[in-house]
Structure formats: C-alpha cells, structure tokens
Amino acid sequence: MAHTPMMQQYLQIKSEVPNALLMFRLGDFYELFFDDAVEASRILEITLTGRDAGSAGRIPMCGVPYHAVEQYIAKLVDRGYAVALCDQTEDPKQAKGLVKREIVRIVTPGTATHDEGAVRRLLAALVHRDDTCGLALLDVATGDVWVAETSDMERIREQFFLHAPVEVLLYEHVDLSSPGFAWLEAWRAQAEVCAVTRRTEPRKAVERAFDVVRGKYQMSSLTPLDLEESPRAVEALAMVLDYVAETQKLAVPHVKTPQNLLQTGVMTLDYTAQRNLEVFETVRHRQRKGSLMDLLDETRTAMGARILRQWLEQPLCSVQAIEDRLDAVETFVNDLFLREHVRRTLADVYDLDRLSGRVAFGTANARDLLAVAKSLSALPSLTGPLLDTGSTLLCELAGALPDCQALAARILDTLQDEPPVSVREGGMIRPGVDAVLDELRSANASGKAWLAELEQRERERTGIKSLKVGYNKVFGYYIEVSKSNQHLVPPEYERRQTLSTGERYVLPALKEKEASILNAEERAVEREYELFSALRQAVLAKLPDIQAAAHQIGVVDALCSLGHVSAERRYVRPRLKTARGIVIEKGRHPVVEAARPGQFVANDARLDDEQQFILLTGPNMAGKSTYMRQIALIVLMAHVGCFVPAASAEIGLVDRIFTRIGASDDLGAGQSTFMVEMVELAQILRQATDRSLVLLDEIGRGTSTYDGLCIAEAVMEALQEPGRSPLTLFATHYHELVAAAEQLPRVANYSVAVRESENDIAFLHTVVNRPADKSYGIQVARLAGIPGPVIERALALLEVRESAMVPGGEAAARPGADPVDGLVASVREAAAGRTDGSASAVAAAANGSDLAWVEALARLDVARMTPIEALNRLDEVVRSAKEALSWASSR
Known part of the structure; x- marks a missing residue:
C-alpha cells in the first residue's frame, strides 16, 4: 500500500516509538494519525477528522495547536500514556523536498514536568540481583534523587509505597509474577498511574553503571556519595539517568546528589503509619484537606512545601538536630515582625527547583528566566534579619545563601518586563541591549x-x-x-x-x-x-548556585511555616530527651482541634518504663482512636521540630511509629480484612523495639470471638517481653482483656468516660485511669440512627442472652456474650480444672437433652449466618461436645 511522502516519513518515525503516541508537527499544529489519533481524540475530547494518505485512502487524524501542546501532553501522561514530540529540525526555506523531522522529546508518566507545588512525580528503577535489591527514585522536574540498597525486600517495598512513583523501570527479564515482585503487581492494580517500562540490560551492566554515575558526578570514586559498596543502587541510579537522557534527548545537569532512603538518624514512618495517622491525606476521601500536612503547610514557596513534606516523611532522631530546628521555630514564634517579613519576601519567590529543571532541559522561556531573576533578587533582604536572630540554624542558612545578584541583574536588564510566551517570535529583548x-x-x-x-x-x-x-x-x-x-x-x-x-x-x-x-x-x-x-546558557552555568539557593529558601520557608502555625494555634515547645518515655499534659489532636475550634477536650498521657502499655476501653465514637492518634501525632511533630498541641510535652526519642488501625482489605493481593490486619501485626511484632511507639486498635475483631480474643491477649503479652517492649496504646472492645491486663506488671487500664442516662449515653471524650465497665454498642447504634424497632429487638435479645447464664460458667453472663460461646467456655474451663466442675455445667454440654443446651442451639439464627460462620459454629459445638464427653469419662 503506497503512502504519500509525508506519511512515509511519519511511519518511519513512528516505528522508532511504537509504544508512544506520536505528535507530528505540521505547520501550526501537532498532528496524530491512525490509532494514535483515535486514542488521543477520546482522551483529549477533540474532534477526530481524516486525511488523504495516497492510495492508502483516508486515515484517522486529530491535532492540537503547537502553542498549547504542553497542556494536552499533560492530560495524556496523567492517564499513563507516553508521548513522543516530533518537530521540524531544519529551516523549511532551505529544505530540499520534505522538511527534516526528528523526535525531540519523549514525555512519559515519570519524566513529565508539568506538576506544581509540593506534588512530586517520581520515576523509579528497580534492580534485583544476587538476593539484593537496588532502588532509585528521581523527580525529573526538580532534580531530587534518592537511592536504596538492601537484601530486605520488605524495606524496598515499603519505600516504594511511601513515595508512590508513577513509572518504574525494570529489566526485560524480570518476572512480575515471581514472589519477589508480586507486591509490585498488586500496587499497580491500586495505583492511579504506575507504568512499567522495560529496559534492555546492557553488557557488563554493573561496570557500565559505575561509569555512568561517576561520569555524571565527575568523580573517580563514588565513596563521597557513599555508593562505592552499593552496586545495585548504582545500577538503578544509572538506569534512571540513562532513561531521562534518552527520552529528553540531552544530559541531565540539574540532577542533585543522591540521598539515602535508608539513612540512619531518622524516624521510620512507613506507608501504613502515614495512612492511618492521615499525615498527607485523609483515609476516607484520600484528599489533602484534613491531613496533618494540610494543617502545618503555611509555606509561601513550592520549595518550602516539598521540604516540609520531606521532614514529615523522615522525622529526625537526634536530640541536637531537633533542638536546632526547634530553636529556629521558636525564633519565628516569638518574633512576629521577622515572621511576617520572611513570609512577605518569600511570597515573591517562584519555584526555583522546577525553573532550574526547565533551564536544564532547554524549555525555559523568557518569563521563566524573569521568574528566576525576581526570585534571586528577593534573597538579600532575608540575609541580614536571619543573621541577627542568633539561631544557629537560621544563621547557617543565611550564610549559605549564594550570591546570584549579578545574574539576576543581567536577566532583568536584558528582558522586557512582560515578554511573550514564545521565544521564536521576538519581543523579548529590551532596546539598547544589543x-x-x-x-x-x-x-x-x-x-x-x-x-x-x-x-x-x-x-x-x-x-x-x-x-x-x-x-x-x-x-x-x-x-x-x-x-x-x-x-x-x-x-x-x-x-x-x-x-x-x-x-x-x-x-x-x-x-x-x-x-x-x-x-x-x-x-x-x-x-x-x-x-x-x-542568557539561558548563563543561567545554566549558575544552576548549582540556583539549586543551593532553592534549598536554603525551602528550609527557611518550612521553619517559618512551623513557627507561624505554632504561634497561631498556641502550641508549646516540646522537651526532647534520649531516655524513653512520653509525658503529655492536656494533649490535643491538631487536625480535629483545628476543625472544631474551642470544642476539643484535652487529655493527658504517660508512657514510660513503669507504664509501658495502656489498654484503652470504651464505646465506639467515644474518642479512643482520636486519643491514640493525637499522641502519635504529637510525638511525630516533636521529632519534626515543630511545637505541639499540648500544655506541656516531654518526648523521648522514638525510632519508629507503628499503627494497626481500622479495617481494610487488599483484594488486589488476595488478602481479606483479617489477613491484612494479621500481616500488619506480624510486621509490628517482628520489627518493634523498646524505642518504638505502637498503636493497636481492635486487634482480633476480624475473626471469631474466641480466636480474636486469644490473639489479642497473646499480642498483649508478646509486647511485654523484656528487651522488646515498645510503648504501646491498645484500644479494644474485648472487656475480657481487662482482667488479663491487671496481671501484667507494666500495663494500665484506661477508658474513655461516658455519662449514661436511661437508654442514652453522652460521650465525655475524657480519658480516665480505669477500665470501661461495659460495652455500649446498642446505645451507639441508637445514636447512629438505627430504627427504633431494631434497637428494641436488640435490647430484648441482649436481655435473653444475658439471662442465659450457665451455673459455673461465668463467661456466658458477660454483656453481649453469645450463648453457645458461653457454654463452650464453661466446658473448656471445667475440662481445664479452672472451675468447680459443677455437674450442671458439664451436663449442659454433654447431655443433649438438657434444656439450656437445647435453648442455646435453638437461638442460633442459621438463616442469617454466612456459610463460614455456620461451619465455625458447628465446629465449636462438635469440639465442645467431645471435650465434655472426654471430661465426663475421666471422672
């Protein structure tokens, strides 16, 4: 089938990028053809037309204006597509025949740079070799890069989940169905965008990787980067550097020094803890509003917002480093004039990191260079006031600000005040410059x-x-x-x-x-x-100084933001100590308090060597989860270097915060709610240390009553083991655990108080040093709006069940206990010799004609049971009967 010469040129170029949508420059438009046009017209909601392609007939076609192409590319890559941009690479006036065209840039989900603010779009590479895995993460827009290497795949997976890259590079031979990478497939099933791009493994891959990274950083050895003994991390880093250079058609001069994802000296806050504590987004709606980040982020620059996010991801674990940060925050808290001066000055500073990226890629226009100049021009007004503060950290930041004023002046003297967006149509340069x-x-x-x-x-x-x-x-x-x-x-x-x-x-x-x-x-x-x-080349030459300025400004902005929030919300400076222990007086949940000003009830908390474990009981909606979360958030904020919502707070260093809160499943990984709970719990039991803070909410509720109760009690005992007993908050509805807790040496029984009147209750949101006396499930159901007849029926059933006490079997009389559960407990206690072995209790279990046994079975509503519940109950009955018969025969 013959095509026109132009279409032959298009097809030849398209063959170079079969997996990308090709945007082909024709005049003032970028055109797409064939299947690319059909797909793009659907995603971009633009008209699908046609074009004569010679003997091939009419083919699908759509196009977008060249001056607006970036916004269309953004829409496509946000949906997971790669886009190849094909431009004219010679002057049409000098062309003989067809104008020469080439692919000038390939934009993929991980190499797009259109995001703004604190939003990060990360490109990842994973290399697994010899039981060791290397991970590299690159923010192409800002040049920030992170690496990790470990034989512990769980830590790699944890870092991957934390940073949520939108594209991951893998060698072609990697099998995603293998046990080591099954988690990645499950993650991709849940992630909005996570493209997998296969790369051909080069010959002598490790040696070549070291050459690439040494060349990038102009070093003969990678020892200064602490990478000489990390070949997998180097290989992953080389992979992302190669990929960006290949897709952007140039080197990547703005890529910064790699940061170690697994560095020591920081608190570990895994993906589960971040999610449960709603550090960056809410659990229910997955939105930023209502998160801790949203509350603390009063930054004035995008660099400051990103720095603050990084601090929340990796809180400090050094008392001196935290105190230095707190000193700087306190300076801003106490000096309103300084705080407002810094905030006003930073309001005129643009995103120097992303502007640096555009300069590096050669896409910065005159307006971008003006933004660089105006931002740099604002810096000298910060230096003097910061040096006068006396804060060690603020003085270091001010002294480290590079002098870029000559460059800023050159840009301002060269460019018009309001230059056009295009750099190819004139109107940029002032008169008298040339x-x-x-x-x-x-x-x-x-x-x-x-x-x-x-x-x-x-x-x-x-x-x-x-x-x-x-x-x-x-x-x-x-x-x-x-x-x-x-x-x-x-x-x-x-x-x-x-x-x-x-x-x-x-x-x-x-x-x-x-x-x-x-x-x-x-x-x-x-x-x-x-x-x-x-002029743009001159800016490129000063890129290291501009990036250094961006970092210093970002740190000042983040510190000022914490000071502003602390002052506005009347937070107090926490006292950090190396010894373990948490003592909080009148602590408050920062986000809940902000949402309900003047209504929050403050509570105290103490966890230390003498009171290492708090068992917290009380009804739903009373505030157990809020209480636990506020303690964790206060600890987190203190390690970040922020003031905290409390009357006073003394915080011992914590190496990690663990959380097991709420019910959720992971269908992508084939895990039920209970399985997810057990997996997270197993991780806590394996990794928690004496320096950890553990939050557990309703452990064991996802299975049968006695299985769950036994798991919860065993976990409570395990977290008391000498040498690995973390500070723990354990919320539960299992009132049976109260008696067990009283037998353990460092456990305190706390509850959230309520006030009861007739069939109604009022939540006092006050934590008291005593256990709850009963459950209030039906009362909470009434408050939630359950219809009156249902509530009345529930109360009647509760009364029947509570009256079904079996002599000698105290467990059957507990509020809300299942009658069969009670009889099973009686039999087991008798068989174990823990009761007086009353004949009536054993008879009730062993003799099918006994009225209590028959009534217990009769009250089971099989029609409302799931098959698995029915089988579980039948198994309980059969096993109990066998135990009773065995016990009777032994008498």
Whole structure:
C-alpha cells in the first residue's frame, strides 16, 4: 500500500516509538494519525477528522495547536500514556523536498514536568540481583534523587509505597509474577498511574553503571556519595539517568546528589503509619484537606512545601538536630515582625527547583528566566534579619545563601518586563541591549513607516478612502480594495487574490520594499533568539548556585511555616530527651482541634518504663482512636521540630511509629480484612523495639470471638517481653482483656468516660485511669440512627442472652456474650480444672437433652449466618461436645 511522502516519513518515525503516541508537527499544529489519533481524540475530547494518505485512502487524524501542546501532553501522561514530540529540525526555506523531522522529546508518566507545588512525580528503577535489591527514585522536574540498597525486600517495598512513583523501570527479564515482585503487581492494580517500562540490560551492566554515575558526578570514586559498596543502587541510579537522557534527548545537569532512603538518624514512618495517622491525606476521601500536612503547610514557596513534606516523611532522631530546628521555630514564634517579613519576601519567590529543571532541559522561556531573576533578587533582604536572630540554624542558612545578584541583574536588564510566551517570535529583548538588534529593529520600523506612508499616498492618489496595506504569509504585503471601489483601481495594480469582499493587489515598489522589511524583521527575531539562548546558557552555568539557593529558601520557608502555625494555634515547645518515655499534659489532636475550634477536650498521657502499655476501653465514637492518634501525632511533630498541641510535652526519642488501625482489605493481593490486619501485626511484632511507639486498635475483631480474643491477649503479652517492649496504646472492645491486663506488671487500664442516662449515653471524650465497665454498642447504634424497632429487638435479645447464664460458667453472663460461646467456655474451663466442675455445667454440654443446651442451639439464627460462620459454629459445638464427653469419662 503506497503512502504519500509525508506519511512515509511519519511511519518511519513512528516505528522508532511504537509504544508512544506520536505528535507530528505540521505547520501550526501537532498532528496524530491512525490509532494514535483515535486514542488521543477520546482522551483529549477533540474532534477526530481524516486525511488523504495516497492510495492508502483516508486515515484517522486529530491535532492540537503547537502553542498549547504542553497542556494536552499533560492530560495524556496523567492517564499513563507516553508521548513522543516530533518537530521540524531544519529551516523549511532551505529544505530540499520534505522538511527534516526528528523526535525531540519523549514525555512519559515519570519524566513529565508539568506538576506544581509540593506534588512530586517520581520515576523509579528497580534492580534485583544476587538476593539484593537496588532502588532509585528521581523527580525529573526538580532534580531530587534518592537511592536504596538492601537484601530486605520488605524495606524496598515499603519505600516504594511511601513515595508512590508513577513509572518504574525494570529489566526485560524480570518476572512480575515471581514472589519477589508480586507486591509490585498488586500496587499497580491500586495505583492511579504506575507504568512499567522495560529496559534492555546492557553488557557488563554493573561496570557500565559505575561509569555512568561517576561520569555524571565527575568523580573517580563514588565513596563521597557513599555508593562505592552499593552496586545495585548504582545500577538503578544509572538506569534512571540513562532513561531521562534518552527520552529528553540531552544530559541531565540539574540532577542533585543522591540521598539515602535508608539513612540512619531518622524516624521510620512507613506507608501504613502515614495512612492511618492521615499525615498527607485523609483515609476516607484520600484528599489533602484534613491531613496533618494540610494543617502545618503555611509555606509561601513550592520549595518550602516539598521540604516540609520531606521532614514529615523522615522525622529526625537526634536530640541536637531537633533542638536546632526547634530553636529556629521558636525564633519565628516569638518574633512576629521577622515572621511576617520572611513570609512577605518569600511570597515573591517562584519555584526555583522546577525553573532550574526547565533551564536544564532547554524549555525555559523568557518569563521563566524573569521568574528566576525576581526570585534571586528577593534573597538579600532575608540575609541580614536571619543573621541577627542568633539561631544557629537560621544563621547557617543565611550564610549559605549564594550570591546570584549579578545574574539576576543581567536577566532583568536584558528582558522586557512582560515578554511573550514564545521565544521564536521576538519581543523579548529590551532596546539598547544589543546594537545589531537595535539596527535591525530600526530598519524594520522604517520599513513599517514606509508602508504607512504608501497607504496614505495611495488613498490620496486613487481616491479610495478604504484602501489598506496588509500582510499574510502566503502573498506577503498587498493592497486591498473593496468591491465598491473596483472602478477606481489604477491599471498598474496587479491582481493577486479575489475575496468575497474585494480584491488584493501588488505594486512593483511594494514588492521591492517587502524583501528588505521582511529580511530585517526575520533577522531581528533570529538575533533575539540568539541573545536569549546566550542568557539561558548563563543561567545554566549558575544552576548549582540556583539549586543551593532553592534549598536554603525551602528550609527557611518550612521553619517559618512551623513557627507561624505554632504561634497561631498556641502550641508549646516540646522537651526532647534520649531516655524513653512520653509525658503529655492536656494533649490535643491538631487536625480535629483545628476543625472544631474551642470544642476539643484535652487529655493527658504517660508512657514510660513503669507504664509501658495502656489498654484503652470504651464505646465506639467515644474518642479512643482520636486519643491514640493525637499522641502519635504529637510525638511525630516533636521529632519534626515543630511545637505541639499540648500544655506541656516531654518526648523521648522514638525510632519508629507503628499503627494497626481500622479495617481494610487488599483484594488486589488476595488478602481479606483479617489477613491484612494479621500481616500488619506480624510486621509490628517482628520489627518493634523498646524505642518504638505502637498503636493497636481492635486487634482480633476480624475473626471469631474466641480466636480474636486469644490473639489479642497473646499480642498483649508478646509486647511485654523484656528487651522488646515498645510503648504501646491498645484500644479494644474485648472487656475480657481487662482482667488479663491487671496481671501484667507494666500495663494500665484506661477508658474513655461516658455519662449514661436511661437508654442514652453522652460521650465525655475524657480519658480516665480505669477500665470501661461495659460495652455500649446498642446505645451507639441508637445514636447512629438505627430504627427504633431494631434497637428494641436488640435490647430484648441482649436481655435473653444475658439471662442465659450457665451455673459455673461465668463467661456466658458477660454483656453481649453469645450463648453457645458461653457454654463452650464453661466446658473448656471445667475440662481445664479452672472451675468447680459443677455437674450442671458439664451436663449442659454433654447431655443433649438438657434444656439450656437445647435453648442455646435453638437461638442460633442459621438463616442469617454466612456459610463460614455456620461451619465455625458447628465446629465449636462438635469440639465442645467431645471435650465434655472426654471430661465426663475421666471422672
């Protein structure tokens, strides 16, 4: 099938990027063809048209304007597509035949740079070799890069979940169904976008990787980067560097020094803890509003927001480092004038990190360079006030600000105050900057004046008052005359174009002048682009200083934000100590308090060597989860270096915060709610240390009553083992655990108080040093709006069940206990010799004719049971009968 020459060119270029949507530049549009056009028109909601492709007939086609292409690319990559941009790479005027075109850039989910603010779009690479895994993460927009290497795949998975990359690079031979990578497939099933890009493993991959990374950082050894003994991390880092250079068609000079994801000296806050504590987004709606980050983020710059997020991801674990940060925050808390001066100054600072990325990739326009200059110009006004504070950290930051004022002045002196977006159409450079440009502009201006004179002269000579001189790219300059004045047109006018409203003509003198005018205008535009490119190159040369300034500004902004929030919300400075222990007086949940100002009930908390474990009971909605979370958030904020919502707080260093809160499943991984709970619990039991803080909520509720109760009690005992007994908050509805807790040496029974009146209760949200006396499930159901008849029926059933006490079997009489559970407990206690072995209790279990046993079975509502519940209950009955018969025969 024959195609036109242009379509042959398109198909040849498309063959280079079969997995990307190809945007092919034709004039003022980027066009897509064939299946690419069909797919893009659907995603972008643009009209699908067609084009004649020779003997191939008419083919699908759609296009977008060249000046708006970036917004369309953003929509496509946000849906997980890769987009290849094909441009003209030679002057059409000098082309012989088809204009030469090449792919100038490939934009993928992990290499897009259109996001703003604290949003991060990360590209990842994973390398697994010899039972060791390397991970590299790169934010292409800002140049931030992180690496990790470990034989513990769980830690790699944890870091992957924490940072949520949108694209991951893997070697072609990696099998995603293998046990080591099954988690990645499960993650991709849940993630909005997580593209997997396969890469061919190069020959001598490890040696080549070291060469690539050493070359990038211009080092003979990677020891200064602490990577010389981390070959998998180096291999992963080389993979992302190669990929970015390949897709962007240039080197990546703005990539910063790698940071170690597994560094020591920071608190570990895994994905589960971040989610349960709602550090960055809410659990229910997965939105930023209502999170801790949303509350603390009063930053004025994008760099500050990203730094603050990084601090929340990796809180400090050094008392001295935290105290230095707290000193700086306290400076801002106590000095309103300094705080407001810094906030006003930073409001004029743009995102220097992302601007640096655009400069590095050669996509920065005149407006971007002006933003760089204005941002750098604002910095000197910060230096003096920060140096005067006396804060060690603030003085270090001010002293480390690089001097970029000469560059800023050059940019401001060169560029117009409001330059156009395009860098190829002129209008960017100020008059007086360049003599050659001024001369070309003068020639162009005189030519335009000559045209104006010609227009006026011809109007007077011909008597055609509406005559006008115009221009278009096809015919050049022309004289346009309306139809009503055709009879006045002089014979020397040459007709060039007929319009519905008139005719267009040319004159020999006009064509002669046209060449000089257009030549001056074209050369002026070219000269402007040359001058702009030189300016952009000068900015590129200062990129390390600009990035350093961006970091210093970001840290100052984050500190000022914490100071502003602390002052506005009347938080107090926490006291950090190396010894373990948490003592909080009148602590508050920062986010809940902000949502309900003046209504929050403050509570105390103490966890230390003497009271290492708090068992917290009380009804739903009373505030158990809020209480536990507020303690964890206060500890987290203290380690970040922020003041905390409390009357006072003394915090011992914590190495990790663990949480097991709420019910959720992981269907993508084939795990039920209970399985997810047990997996998370297993991780806590394996990894928690004496320096950890553990939050457990309703452990064991996802299975049968006695299985769950036994698991909960066993966990409570395990977390008391010498040498690995973390500070623990354990909320439960199992009132049976209260008695067990009283037998353990460092466990305290706490509850959330309620006030009961008739069939109603009021939540006091006050934590008291005593256990709850009963459950209030039906009362909470009433408050939740369960219909009255259902509530009355529940109360009646509760009364029946509570009255079904079996002599000698105390467990059966507990509020809300299941009758069969009670009888089973009686039998087991008798068989174990823990009761007086009353004949009635054993008879009730062993003798099927006993009325209590029959009534217990009769009350089971099989129709409302799931099959698994029915089988579980049948198993309980059979096992209990066997135990009772065995016990009776032994008597």
